[in-house]
Amino acid sequence: MIETTGRLDRGNGTELAWARLAGDGPTVVFLPGFRSDMSGDKATALASFCAGRGLGMLRFDYSGHGASGGDFLEGTIGSWAADALAAVDALTTGKLILVGSSMGGWMALLTAIARPERIAALIGIAAAPDFTQRLMWDSMTPSERAVLDRDGVLYVPSRYGEPTPITRALIQDGANHLVLTGRMPIRCPVRLLHGQADPDVPWELALRIAEQVETPDVRVTLIKDGDHRLSRPADLALLRQTVSALLDQDGA
Numbered sequence: 001m002i003e004t005t006g007r008l009d010r011g012n013g014t015e016l017a018w019a020r021l022a023g024d025g026p027t028v029v030f031l032p033g034f035r036s037d038m039s040g041d042k043a044t045a046l047a048s049f050c051a052g053r054g055l056g057m058l059r060f061d062y063s064g065h066g067a068s069g070g071d072f073l074e075g076t077i078g079s080w081a082a083d084a085l086a087a088v089d090a091l092t093t094g095k096l097i098l099v100g101s102s103m104g105g106w107m108a109l110l111t112a113i114a115r116p117e118r119i120a121a122l123i124g125i126a127a128a129p130d131f132t133q134r135l136m137w138d139s140m141t142p143s144e145r146a147v148l149d150r151d152g153v154l155y156v157p158s159r160y161g162e163p164t165p166i167t168r169a170l171i172q173d174g175a176n177h178l179v180l181t182g183r184m185p186i187r188c189p190v191r192l193l194h195g196q197a198d199p200d201v202p203w204e205l206a207l208r209i210a211e212q213v214e215t216p217d218v219r220v221t222l223i224k225d226g227d228h229r230l231s232r233p234a235d236l237a238l239l240r241q242t243v244s245a246l247l248d249q250d251g252a
Contacts, residue, residue, distance in 0.1 A: 001051040008090055010063065016083055017067035018060035018091060021047065026095035026120040027056035028243065031084055031111070033102030034131070035164065037066025041231040042101055042125065042239065049240045055247075060087045073153065073165055076173035077132060081110045088115065095120040097246060099239075102128045102201065102228065109179050109209075112186045121189040121246045125239065126228050127209060128201045132174030135201065136166055159199070180208055189217040189249065191242050193235075195226020 001023060007015040019038060028050050030043045037043075038059035050057035062080040063070030084107045088096065096118050100108030105127020112119045128135065140148070148154040148168050155163040190213050194206040203222055210218045221242075226235060 001054065003047060003051070007068075008060070008087060010083070010086060014063045014070040015068065016060055016063060016087060018058065018087060019047070020059075020091060021050055021055070021057040023050065023054045023056040025056055026097050026247075027058060027092045028097045028099060029088060029092065029111075030057070030059040031098065031100040031104030031107040032059075032061065032065065033104050033128075035065065035072070035160075036101065036104075037061045039066060040101075041229075042099075042236065045236045046099060046239065046243070049243065053244075053247075056092070058087065058091050060091075073167055074169075076167075076170050077106070077177045078173045081107055081177060084111050085114055088118075094118070097121045097123065097243065099123045099125065099243070100127060101125040101230075103131065105129060105209075106131065106177075106179070109184065109186065110177060112188065113179070113184065116185065116187065119186075119188045121191070121249075122186065123239070123242055123246070124190070124192045124194075124206070124209065125230050126194050126198055126201050127192060127206065129205070129209065130174070130178045130180050131201065132171050133178060134180075134205075136174075137171050180212060182212070184209075184213045186213040187215045189246060190215055190219075191246065192218070192220045193223065193226075193230060193238060193242065194220070195223045195228065195230055195235075197225050198228045200228040 061068040064072035064075040098108040105124035106129040158164045192206040194203040
């Protein structure tokens with residue numbers, strides 16, 4: 001199977017880069033994390049798996065990420081969630097298996113809530129819903145909050161490279177899209193993979209998600225020595241096994 005690529009015009013001067021495999025359904029949709037993109041190990045491993053199985057797949061970059069247009073500093077949870085919906089609506093048909101990594105887990109939950117009739121299953125990999133509130137704002141010192149309020153952006157050190165810019169708009173808009181505030185109207189099978197050695201997103205968050213989605217068909221898999229990325233060969237094998245099991249399950 002040959003992957004095709006293209007750019008989706010968002011109508012605001014920004015184009016989203018995407019790569020797509022034609023194949024049988026349900027279509028697997030990979031949603032990357034914060035400051036990540038569709039060229040990472042998990043996305044490409046999933047694309048290879050789907051190609052080998054004859055499955056349809058879509059991967060894409062949010063605005064301001066990867067090969068897409070737009071300015072990262074202008075992005076918010078709401079704008080990236082809108083990118084995800086636009087990509088799904090324009091580039092896929094039929095049932096979907098959403099696979100969201102880190103922030104992509106939040107995007108997957110928002111997409112499932114917005115398009116419930118289309119979602120066959122949802123997989124979260126170190127899913128980080130509500131991270132702008134729980135992991136950013138709540139952990140900031142008063143002086144950091146003052147800098148954010150004064151300058152509109154705060155640069156925090158990152159173990160993955162350049163400092164991470166956190167904008168005031170990101171924090172404020174994130175508060176409008178929180179999902180861990182009550183029952184989530186998600187009724188499809190949900191699978192949550194999380195490393196217990198994750199230094200960025202507490203693994204207990206997976207249990208919170210499992211508790212609050214409405215579906216009874218939830219399984220949480222904890223990888224004791226797993227980090228945040230979960231991109232080691234064994235982690236990628238677990239992801240493939242998880243997708244395979246959902247495909248074999250009735251109704252998926």
